[in-house]
Amino acid sequence: MAAEVPPPPEIATSHGLTAEEYANVLEILGREPNLTELGIFSVMWSEHCSYKSSRKWLRRLPTEAPWVICGPGENAGVIDIGDGLAAVFKMESHNHPSFIEPYQGAATGVGGILRDVFTMGARPVANLNALRFGSPNHPKTRHLVSGVVAGIGGYGNCVGVPTVGGSCDFDESYDGNILVNAMTVGIAAKDRIFYAKATGVGNPVVYVGSKTGRDGIHGATMASAEFDQEADAKRPTVQVGDPFTEKLLIEACLELMAEDAIIGIQDMGAAGLTSSSFEMASKGGVGVELDLDRVPVREEAMTAYEIMLSESQERMLMVLKPGKEDIARRIFEKWELDFAIIGRLTDSGRMVLRHNGKTVADLPIDPLADAAPVYHRPRAPAQPRPVVEPGDVAPPEDVMESLKALLGTADLCSKRWIWEQYDHMVMADTVAQPGGDAAIVRIHGSHRGLALTTDCTPRYCGADAATGAAQAVAEAWRNLTAVGARPLAITDNLNFGNPERPEIMGQFADAVEGMGEACLALDFPVVSGNVSFYNETNGKGILPTPVIGGVGLIDDLARTATLALSAVGQSLVLVGATAGHLGCSAYLKEIEGRGDGAPPPVDLACERRNGDFVRAEIVAGRITICHDLSDGGLLVAVAEMALAGGIGATLSVPDGAPAAHAWLFGEDQARYLMATDDAEGLVERAGAALVPVAVIGTTGGESLTVTGSGTISLAQLSESHEGWLPAYMGDA
Amino acid sequence: MKAAVIVFPGSNCDRDIEVALTQSMGRPPLMVWHRDDSFPSVDLIVVPGGFSYGDYLRAGAMAANSPAMAETKRRADAGVAVLGICNGFQILAESRLLPGVLMRNATLRFICRDVHLRVEESRPPFTGNYRKGQVIRIPIAHHDGNYFADHETLARIEGEGRVAFRYTDQCGKPTARANPNGSSANIAGIVNEAGNVLGMMPHPERLADQALSGTDGRAMFDGLVEAFG
Numbered sequence: 013m014a015a016e017v018p019p020p021p022e023i024a025t026s027h028g029l030t031a032e033e034y035a036n037v038l039e040i041l042g043r044e045p046n047l048t049e050l051g052i053f054s055v056m057w058s059e060h061c062s063y064k065s066s067r068k069w070l071r072r073l074p075t076e077a078p079w080v081i082c083g084p085g086e087n088a089g090v091i092d093i094g095d096g097l098a099a100v101f102k103m104e105s106h107n108h109p110s111f112i113e114p115y116q117g118a119a120t121g122v123g124g125i126l127r128d129v130f131t132m133g134a135r136p137v138a139n140l141n142a143l144r145f146g147s148p149n150h151p152k153t154r155h156l157v158s159g160v161v162a163g164i165g166g167y168g169n170c171v172g173v174p175t176v177g178g179s180c181d182f183d184e185s186y187d188g189n190i191l192v193n194a195m196t197v198g199i200a201a202k203d204r205i206f207y208a209k210a211t212g213v214g215n216p217v218v219y220v221g222s223k224t225g226r227d228g229i230h231g232a233t234m235a236s237a238e239f240d241q242e243a244d245a246k247r248p249t250v251q252v253g254d255p256f257t258e259k260l261l262i263e264a265c266l267e268l269m270a271e272d273a274i275i276g277i278q279d280m281g282a283a284g285l286t287s288s289s290f291e292m293a294s295k296g297g298v299g300v301e302l303d304l305d306r307v308p309v310r311e312e313a314m315t316a317y318e319i320m321l322s323e324s325q326e327r328m329l330m331v332l333k334p335g336k337e338d339i340a341r342r343i344f345e346k347w348e349l350d351f352a353i354i355g356r357l358t359d360s361g362r363m364v365l366r367h368n369g370k371t372v373a374d375l376p377i378d379p380l381a382d383a384a385p386v387y388h389r390p391r392a393p394a395q396p397r398p399v400v401e402p403g404d405v406a407p408p409e410d411v412m413e414s415l416k417a418l419l420g421t422a423d424l425c426s427k428r429w430i431w432e433q434y435d436h437m438v439m440a441d442t443v444a445q446p447g448g449d450a451a452i453v454r455i456h457g458s459h460r461g462l463a464l465t466t467d468c469t470p471r472y473c474g475a476d477a478a479t480g481a482a483q484a485v486a487e488a489w490r491n492l493t494a495v496g497a498r499p500l501a502i503t504d505n506l507n508f509g510n511p512e513r514p515e516i517m518g519q520f521a522d523a524v525e526g527m528g529e530a531c532l533a534l535d536f537p538v539v540s541g542n543v544s545f546y547n548e549t550n551g552k553g554i555l556p557t558p559v560i561g562g563v564g565l566i567d568d569l570a571r572t573a574t575l576a577l578s579a580v581g582q583s584l585v586l587v588g589a590t591a592g593h594l595g596c597s598a599y600l601k602e603i604e605g606r607g608d609g610a611p612p613p614v615d616l617a618c619e620r621r622n623g624d625f626v627r628a629e630i631v632a633g634r635i636t637i638c639h640d641l642s643d644g645g646l647l648v649a650v651a652e653m654a655l656a657g658g659i660g661a662t663l664s665v666p667d668g669a670p671a672a673h674a675w676l677f678g679e680d681q682a683r684y685l686m687a688t689d690d691a692e693g694l695v696e697r698a699g700a701a702l703v704p705v706a707v708i709g710t711t712g713g714e715s716l717t718v719t720g721s722g723t724i725s726l727a728q729l730s731e732s733h734e735g736w737l738p739a740y741m742g743d744a
Numbered sequence: 745m746k747a748a749v750i751v752f753p754g755s756n757c758d759r760d761i762e763v764a765l766t767q768s769m770g771r772p773p774l775m776v777w778h779r780d781d782s783f784p785s786v787d788l789i790v791v792p793g794g795f796s797y798g799d800y801l802r803a804g805a806m807a808a809n810s811p812a813m814a815e816t817k818r819r820a821d822a823g824v825a826v827l828g829i830c831n832g833f834q835i836l837a838e839s840r841l842l843p844g845v846l847m848r849n850a851t852l853r854f855i856c857r858d859v860h861l862r863v864e865e866s867r868p869p870f871t872g873n874y875r876k877g878q879v880i881r882i883p884i885a886h887h888d889g890n891y892f893a894d895h896e897t898l899a900r901i902e903g904e905g906r907v908a909f910r911y912t913d914q915c916g917k918p919t920a921r922a923n924p925n926g927s928s929a930n931i932a933g934i935v936n937e938a939g940n941v942l943g944m945m946p947h948p949e950r951l952a953d954q955a956l957s958g959t960d961g962r963a964m965f966d967g968l969v970e971a972f973g
Contacts (some may be wrong), residue, residue: 166855169885170757171797256754256798435856435885437950440760443957454955479834504846569955743851 087537114159134198145185188549228323400609463497478526488562497564509553577657588683592674757793791832804834833943844893850926873967
């Protein structure tokens with residue numbers, strides 16, 4: 013097929029269009045495009061905007077549940093949280109810009125995802141993030157951590173939305189391609205959700221927010237290509253954020269949304285004015301005429317091409333009801349933001365752009381927005397890895413020293429150095445701060461709350477993308493459950509390498525299948541998401557990293573659980589079965605220096621049964637201390653609970669357990685650890701629910717003891733756990 | 745008590761203080777837009793936290809020149825109580841209602857965490873509901889909280905008992921380790937000569953609610969209501 017297509021002109025190739033795509037452009041237009049039109053095709057059909065490699069797989073994800081108000085396809089997902097309210101949320105990547113310019117890349121990532129949420133009528137109430145950096149030994153890592161964290165804080169702190177949670181891991185596969193995934197959660201009145209749909213021929217198209225500059229032109233195209241040694245030369249395509257303007261934009265938009273004035277609204281994110289206008293028009297089945305001379309610009313002599321492709325931040329496009337222009341103008345002037353009527357809707361089905369009195373583009377809307385290419389890329393099958401048995405791994409010389417070492421690794425150490433740079437308390441509704449299984453944010457003015465988390469274990473996904481992705485969904489579900497929340501829905505951020513390579517496409521397809529199964533089994537639908545491909549440098553891809561952002565509901569904030577031990581003499585009860593699965597574990601990686609083996613299997617029925625039992629105990633008010641078991645297994649979980657509460661514990665390996673080190677450090681799934689005064693009652697109720705439980709120890713003292721394996725003081729563990737990151741960042 | 749909260753573009757703790765005041769007062773405070781140079785007579789004016797005008801130029805510098813602050817200054821001079829929290833403290837310092845400046849934190853990083861404060865004076869209207877020497881836990885969240893004044897000014901405010909709060913450890917010792925931002929003499933909050941203007945970096949409005957794991961901030965608002973009836 014490709015052989016029959018004539019080679020496209022150099023200008024099309026440099027815009028990232030393939031020969032087939034360019035041939036399609038010619039067919040749609042019936043003529044050659046001019047430069048502005050070519051630029052528009054290029055960004056609209058970029059991987060970033062069109063999802064051309066992923067769309068066919070994403071359709072398979074479960075997206076429905078009785079509480080889902082709006083699934084994928086809008087600016088963000090919307091779910092019903094009762095009392096006439098809806099939670100609006102989404103996660104999005106800003107990986108490529110953050111590698112090139114970490115502060116601004118991360119900051120504008122936060123700005124963009126905030127806009128996706130408030131454009132739907134929701135007040136943002138929480139930000140989260142998922143960060144993946146290269147090896148701590150890589151010379152660039154420290155600089156990237158410092159810049160990304162400062163950028164996320166600099167933006168979120170200023171707009172006054174608390175950053176309540178996140179995750180941060182390190183692996184050499186991210187050396188040349190870090191991941192910065194930002195998530196925003198907002199709350200709206202359920203009957204006042206705004207959509208990106210333009211309707212009503214003749215209605216005014218309005219531009220609000222910041223002025224348009226030359227920054228970020230072709231950001232979407234950059235995000236759709238691999239990096240090479242020339243990455244730094246792409247710095248001019250990174251946008252600069254202004255969180256102050258964003259704060260004004262939030263307040264002005266929410267003020268206008270309280271009036272009956274808006275028909276459709278969309279933020280100008282990737283591909284700026286182009287994608288916002290095309291998407292709104294396409295959804296509403298209308299045409300648009302825009303007069304680019306009316307677009308507020310901050311630089312002289314900007315061309316139509318530049319105005320349409322600019323990714324200047326803090327801008328929104330709206331279609332207003334007729335006669336509401338003055339109300340809207342007054343509100344934006346009060347907030348000292350630009351407001352301009354730049355066009356109107358037509359019945360032509362075409363996008364007609366005028367500049368300097370001339371028509372500079374005339375394009376059919378649907379073929380661009382809807383008929384973007386869909387690729388069925390070849391997919392290589394996964395190579396299953398053998399299971400590592402406990403006997404395949406030598407026991408450690410000193411269990412407690414191994415624990416101390418694990419707690420002081422880059423992945424498992426305390427991330428306090430990071431989250432203390434984020435204002436996690438502004439809005440005065442943060443009930444559970446960062447550092448726990450899930451953050452809890454009170455629904456303002458009520459006794460109910462949202463539980464929020466981001467999760468992914470890339471080393472599992474690298475070994476087996478389907479199991480790893482299912483595990484990421486299950487762990488998000490488990491983290492919400494562990495604080496007592498009812499998990500409702502997820503947003504995802506699928507970070508992968510170059511989809512044109514069959515093994516990467518295989519990883520992606522497997523991951524989507526694994527996620528889909530887990531979402532279905534756990535009643536945990538996907539309501540929004542983002543795909544980020546081409547995360548590779550010089551042909552080496554990152555570990556597949558499908559990050560899951562989970563949202564759950566707490567009906568009574570008086571009935572929640574935290575991981576901190578709070579009383580001495582309580583029993584520690586392990587929920588879930590332990591086979592001692594060490595393959596792909598943190599222990600194997602950090603203590604043995606091995607990354608082999610299959611990841612722990614995910615049994616979704618068991619996950620659901622155990623989790624439903626745990627949640628029922630918390631919601632009944634019988635359990636207030638609970639922790640999910642994940643990286644590092646049981647002993648790391650006990651240590652985290654002890655450190656959080658400043659109370660020690662003594663454990664005994666039960667009869668019939670696998671080898672001690674496998675029992676202590678294995679990463680079997682579907683497990684929780686609880687502390688209780690009534691172990692007998694708990695064991696009895698678990699038995700009735702067919703949930704395996706075991707009493708494994710008691711709380712008390714100032715150290716952690718494993719009978720037969722030794723003792724270590726909490727002070728020593730704390731030094732290791734809290735010390736690594738500040739020391740690494742140079743302020744120990 | 746009647747209270748007003750000044751709202752600047754970029755304020756982001758205005759709602760938080762509104763909620764805390766409403767809880768203690770039983771009715772909401774008046775929210776005053778930064779362009780308003782006249783507003784009804786009140787007992788207390790609060791200058792809230794946030795990033796007024798984006799903190800561009802210098803934290804608090806532009807807000808200090810707003811019409812609402814000109815009116816606040818006139819009323820402060822006439823004896824009306826004025827409370828500045830975080831960015832509000834920066835604005836009061838830039839307005840010259842309080843001496844000294846708030847520089848970038850010594851670590852050069854934004855810091856958000858609970859800190860311990862020692863109440864240095866138990867004096868209405870702001871700290872009358874605390875005991876002198878009481879140690880309380882209140883969160884901070886700022887990038888520019890490093891209080892600095894020259895030796896003469898420091899000696900004067902110390903001598904006149906105008907340090908309201910000092911960063912300490914949980915036993916009340918003002919150690920270097922307990923100083924989160926490099927402030928001179930661990931100063932977290934000061935009052936003016938007349939005692940009717942308080943500026944503080946910590947956020948009492950963020951810990952005035954049992955659901956948020958502490959209520960040490962609430963005594964300030966209850967105390968204000970008691971002082972003004």
